[in-house]
Amino acid sequence: MLEVPLLLLPAARFQLETFNLKLETLFMAATELDVKYVANLARIALTPDEEKKLGAQLGNILGYIEKLRELDVSNVEPTAHAVPMVNVTRADEIRPSLSHEDALRNAPRQANGLFIVPKVVE
Amino acid sequence: MLNQLTISELAAKLLHRKVSSREAMQACLDQIARVDGTIHAFISHNAADALAQADAADKQIASGVIKPLLGVPIAIKDVLAVKGQPLNCASKILGNFTSTYDATAIEKLKAAGAIIFGRCNMDEFAMGSSTENSAFGVTRNPWDTSRIPGGSSGGSAAAVAADECIASLGTDTGGSIRQPAALCGVVGMKPTYGRISRYGLVAFASSLDQIGPFTKDVRDSAILLGAMSGVDPRDSTSVPQPVPDYTKALTGNVRGLKIGLPKEYMIGGLDAEVKAAVDTAVKKFTELGAEIVEISLPHTDYAVAVYYIIATAEASSNLARFDGIRYGARIEGNDPLELYSKTRGAGFGDEVKRRIILGTYVLSSGYHDAYYLQAQKVRTLIRNDFLKAFETVDAIITPTTPTAAFKIGEKSGDPLQMYLSDIFTISCNLAGIPGISVPCGFTKNPKLPIGLQLLGKPFGEETMLRLAHAYEQATAWQREKPPL
Numbered sequence: 314m315l316e317v318p319l320l321l322l323p324a325a326r327f328q329l330e331t332f333n334l335k336l337e338t339l340f341m342a343a344t345e346l347d348v349k350y351v352a353n354l355a356r357i358a359l360t361p362d363e364e365k366k367l368g369a370q371l372g373n374i375l376g377y378i379e380k381l382r383e384l385d386v387s388n389v390e391p392t393a394h395a396v397p398m399v400n401v402t403r404a405d406e407i408r409p410s411l412s413h414e415d416a417l418r419n420a421p422r423q424a425n426g427l428f429i430v431p432k433v434v435e
Numbered sequence: 436m437l438n439q440l441t442i443s444e445l446a447a448k449l450l451h452r453k454v455s456s457r458e459a460m461q462a463c464l465d466q467i468a469r470v471d472g473t474i475h476a477f478i479s480h481n482a483a484d485a486l487a488q489a490d491a492a493d494k495q496i497a498s499g500v501i502k503p504l505l506g507v508p509i510a511i512k513d514v515l516a517v518k519g520q521p522l523n524c525a526s527k528i529l530g531n532f533t534s535t536y537d538a539t540a541i542e543k544l545k546a547a548g549a550i551i552f553g554r555c556n557m558d559e560f561a562m563g564s565s566t567e568n569s570a571f572g573v574t575r576n577p578w579d580t581s582r583i584p585g586g587s588s589g590g591s592a593a594a595v596a597a598d599e600c601i602a603s604l605g606t607d608t609g610g611s612i613r614q615p616a617a618l619c620g621v622v623g624m625k626p627t628y629g630r631i632s633r634y635g636l637v638a639f640a641s642s643l644d645q646i647g648p649f650t651k652d653v654r655d656s657a658i659l660l661g662a663m664s665g666v667d668p669r670d671s672t673s674v675p676q677p678v679p680d681y682t683k684a685l686t687g688n689v690r691g692l693k694i695g696l697p698k699e700y701m702i703g704g705l706d707a708e709v710k711a712a713v714d715t716a717v718k719k720f721t722e723l724g725a726e727i728v729e730i731s732l733p734h735t736d737y738a739v740a741v742y743y744i745i746a747t748a749e750a751s752s753n754l755a756r757f758d759g760i761r762y763g764a765r766i767e768g769n770d771p772l773e774l775y776s777k778t779r780g781a782g783f784g785d786e787v788k789r790r791i792i793l794g795t796y797v798l799s800s801g802y803h804d805a806y807y808l809q810a811q812k813v814r815t816l817i818r819n820d821f822l823k824a825f826e827t828v829d830a831i832i833t834p835t836t837p838t839a840a841f842k843i844g845e846k847s848g849d850p851l852q853m854y855l856s857d858i859f860t861i862s863c864n865l866a867g868i869p870g871i872s873v874p875c876g877f878t879k880n881p882k883l884p885i886g887l888q889l890l891g892k893p894f895g896e897e898t899m900l901r902l903a904h905a906y907e908q909a910t911a912w913q914r915e916k917p918p919l
Contacts, residue, residue, distance in 0.1 A: 346796055348792065351792050351795050351796045351799065352788075352792055353776075354795050354799060355751060355779075355791050355792055355795040356755075356758070356772065356775040356776050356779055357776060357779045357780050357783065357788055357791060357792065358776040358777050358779070358780030358781075359780060359788070360780075363785075363788070367788065367789055367792060370789060370850050370851075371789065371792065371793055371796075373850075373851050374743065374793060374850065374851055374854075375793075377739075377740060377743075377851055378740040378743060378744055378806070378810075380736075380737065380740055381737060381740050381741065381744075381806075381809050381810060381813055382805075382809070384734075384737065384813055384816070386809065386812035386813060386815075386816070389812040389813075389815050389816060390812070390815055391808055391811030391812050391814070391815060392811055392812075392814040392815040392818055392865075393642060393811060394628070394642050394672065394867070395628045395642070395818060395864075395865065395866055395867020395868075395893075396627070396628050396629045396672070396674055396867050396893065398629070398671065398672055398674065401671035401672075403668055411535060411536070415535040415536075416535075416761075418533065418535055419530075419531075419532050419533065419535075419761070419762035419763065420760075420761055420762060421530065421759060421760075421762070421763065421764065421765035422765065428760055428761055430760055430771055430774070431767070431768060431769060431770050431771055431773075431774055432770070433770070433771060
């Protein structure tokens with residue numbers, strides 16, 4: 314019923330190791346919402362208390378949204394936008410945009426006109 | 436009391452130099468000083484800046500400039516960018532963020548002469564139905580301060596109800612304008628998706644979000660809709676549809692219009708007093724010459740489930756930008772991943788975390804088709820229900836909410852119960868159609884406002900406003916003021 318084909322790809326394995334997750338954890342996630350795993354995908358650090366509370370609440374909400382499976386929608390097209398607008402383009406020309414200074418105005422850390430981030434490569 | 440005036444009343448007085456914009460602005464500031472310690476409709480406001488804008492408007496008026504909103508104070512939900520003003524989305528994660536540009540809707544209101552002031556409280560990132568999910572404290576309902584004002588635009592609704600401003604702006608993703616308008620006894624409108632540009636609106640669910648006005652009557656709603664509508668090259672989902680003078684639609688004549696009454700909306704969970712008020716309103720429309728037709732929206736029961744998949748999925752993607760790198764608060768980490776996780780863990784509140792995690796889950800590998808795609812398909816069925824109904828009726832009438840305002844804390848521990856309080860407003864966003872809530876009575880004890888919802892065809896705001904205005908003229912519920 315639920316497939317996790319990406320798990321078989323080397324890139325996904327690499328990601329798994331990066332997140333320090335075991336394969337079993339993921340297969341568990343295939344049958345119920347593993348809050349720890351999904352929070353990691355969403356880049357949100359949770360306290361153990363939050364994990365517990367969220368798990369129960371999300372279980373409740375997921376139980377409710379299961380009702381959508383009652384409907385046969387095999388011949389229905391999905392709606393992404395209620396007022397479909399496709400291929401909205403403009404002329405490819407340079408126009409005024411946010412200045413360098415304004416773009417950096419709200420940065421938590423900056424220097425030399427750049428955002429400062431933790432070291433990414435050795 | 437100048438702060439109690441509507442836009443059209445104040446604009447007329449300003450035009451004829453009966454009052455100054457400074458006097459009107461000062462009256463709003465005095466009311467804020469008097470009541471906002473209790474109501475807390477505003478996260479912040481800059482009185483000096485507001486008065487400077489008023490003085491500038493007075494100068495223009497004195498030199499004979501005529502603009503539709505010249506000198507009219509309008510308060511703004513803390514999710515819309517106003518150049519030079521703070522923008523927090525009622526969240527800790529934005530830190531000391533200050534907007535570097537104006538949202539298109541704000542730009543248009545400024546061009547029409549409005550004074551743009553104050554940051555109205557809201558549920559964090561517009562996620563909630565009670566304004567209890569704000570990192571800046573709860574907002575209280577002006578009609579009963581032990582109760583919630585609704586949400587997510589609770590501050591904008593309370594500010595208008597308490598006469599702390601002449602009108603305000605909110606945003607509506609699943610009812611966040613109409614529901615608080617109903618619970619605070621003011622007029623709140625969500626326009627058709629694409630009617631008003633979303634540029635400069637911090638995105639929650641991009642396929643559902645719309646900006647709209649909170650006003651003291653329907654005429655003001657028409658005025659602000661006209662001032663903000665129109666296609667915008669900076670929002671590719673804004674629709675190139677002509678913008679009429681919406682006030683021209685307010686003829687008072689609704690004879691022969693057909694209004695659909697969906698049978699699915701008159702069942703379980705609907706409070707008896709709310710039902711009675713809506714039944715009476717339906718009768719009033721018959722007296723006014725409109726024809727009431729029973730209709731069916733068979734997929735109504737699935738709307739909340741569809742909404743909480745689509746809205747959270749879009750939110751999980753939109754809120755990825757709050758990562759502590761380019762703006763807002765940051766908690767340092769040894770590597771970027773740790774920085775993101777710590778910043779987001781500390782910066783987002785409970786409801787936002789809940790929705791991002793749910794949205795991430797329904798989009799994750801292996802679950803996308805079962806949840807997200809399924810929800811998008813059911814969304815088609817919900818939209819088709821409305822389009823089919825609109826083949827025979829000109830508008831649809833429903834209660835705005837199943838109950839009047841609930842107590843602070845009553846539903847905050849049970850997210851699902853909170854979600855279900857939006858049951859009558861959510862379908863409108865999924866279908867992309869316009870909706871308006873107008874006051875239609877009060878509960879007896881305690882006295883709390885009840886809202887009537889009118890839904891229109893896509894870009895059918897004129898007919899919707901005509902009906903709402905005719906009803907308002909025949910009843911005048913909107914003139915009642917809260918005991919402050």
